[in-house]
Amino acid sequence: MxxxxxxxxxxxxxxxxxxxxxxxxxxxxxxxxxxxxxxxxxxxxxxxxxxxxxxxxxxxxxxxxxxxxxxxxxxxxxxxxxxxFVASTHVAAEFDALWREVPAPDETLILSVLNGPDVVYVGVRNSARPLGLAFSLGMRLPAWVAGTGKAMLAWLPPEEVRALVPAGATDLDALLADLARTRERGYAVDDGHVREGVYSIAAPVLDAAGRPVAGIAVCLNQATVDADKLERQQRLVTQAARTLSRRLGAREDTR
Missing domain, CATH: 1.10.10.10 (Winged helix-like DNA-binding domain superfamily/Winged helix DNA-binding domain)
Structure with a gap:
């Protein structure tokens, strides 16, 4: 039978x-x-x-x-x-879920989205380690200053970046050159621009079309940073960004 x-x-x-x-x-x-x-x-x-x-x-x-x-x-x-699909998959919810599934580092983790020329923080895991800066939900920063903002801007066409950044806010040519380097290496770095003594590594979360929908970053006390730690945290952030991107429908070849 x-x-x-x-x-x-x-x-x-x-x-x-x-x-x-x-x-x-x-x-x-x-x-x-x-x-x-x-x-x-x-x-x-x-x-x-x-x-x-x-x-x-x-x-x-x-x-x-x-x-x-x-x-x-x-x-x-x-x-x-x-x-x-979008209604059932919210990037902030996925950010929170991710750290229930994998061990989170004992460092501050943040998730932000673009809102005009700014980033708005929609996910925050503050570390017990003192940073001198506490991130909070709804906090806003200029996108061209924040690590997560630069990570997202690097995956936008240059003409969109020029349209987003207010005239006179920064040197656009220098910013675009920095964004090109960011995209080439796959992550952005903020070395004390948001807050003196705070070092962050950020990577973009991409959607199915390869466009940035969010930026994820780990923030470190600059005094504790060494080459090994930077390499570990860079791997963690880029892997977390890839995982969130896949959950939002992105393919591996969109980066």
């Missing part, structure tokens, strides 16, 4: 048409620009007839829409799915 496996144990069966539709949407999400059917077919290495059928179905369902020149881009139907 043949015994069927429970549904949860059955091997996953890949449906080609669904896989192609998802690949098409994923391509448009990554490109973040309208594309013609011919361009989609070439990029996906699919026959134009197949792409025509996929696009017709996705247009009917609201997952694609046409722009003026007939090219296609992500449609409003995708936002319904995205909104449902």
């Amino acid at each position: 043949t015994t069927s496996l429970p549904i949860t144990e059955r091997p996953a069966a890949r449906v080609p048409a669904v896989a192609r539709a998802v690949s098409l949407l994923d391509l448009l999400a990554r490109e973040r620009r309208p594309m013609s059917m011919a361009g989609l077919a070439a990029a996906l290495k699919l026959p134009r007839s197949s792409v025509h059928g996929l696009c017709g179905t996705l247009l009917d369902c609201g997952y694609l829409r046409r722009v003026d020149n007939g090219a296609l881009q992500i449609g409003p139907g995708v936002m319904t799915l995205a909104a449902a």
Whole structure:
């Protein structure tokens, strides 16, 4: 007698048409620009007839829409799915949950989000170690000053950074050069700019499109910092940022 496996144990069966539709949407999400059917077919290495059928179905369902020149881009139907996901996955809640699952260091940990030209702290774990500065929920700092702010700005296009930073607030060319170095190494450093004697290492939390939605940082008493400690804390922060990014839908290759 043949015994069927429970549904949860059955091997996953890949449906080609669904896989192609998802690949098409994923391509448009990554490109973040309208594309013609011919361009989609070439990029996906699919026959134009197949792409025509996929696009017709996705247009009917609201997952694609046409722009003026007939090219296609992500449609409003995708936002319904995205909104449902975002509603169930809040970055601050994930930040709190993370430290219930893995040992948290005995250092101050903070999570902030961009709000205009500032960062706003939405997650805080103050250490018992004295810093001379107590972070609190709702605290605001200029994004180009705070480590978490610089971590997020480094993953934005330069034109967005220029639009965010108020005129005359800082040397924009120097800031953009610093942000380029930050992105290259994967984390930002604040060496006493927020508060003298406080050293922080920060990394961005990215969403599925590779855009920064938050910044996470560990803050250290500068007097206790040495090369080994910096390396350990840098690994901890970047790994925590990757974990939170994955939980928000980011892929490993978005960094």
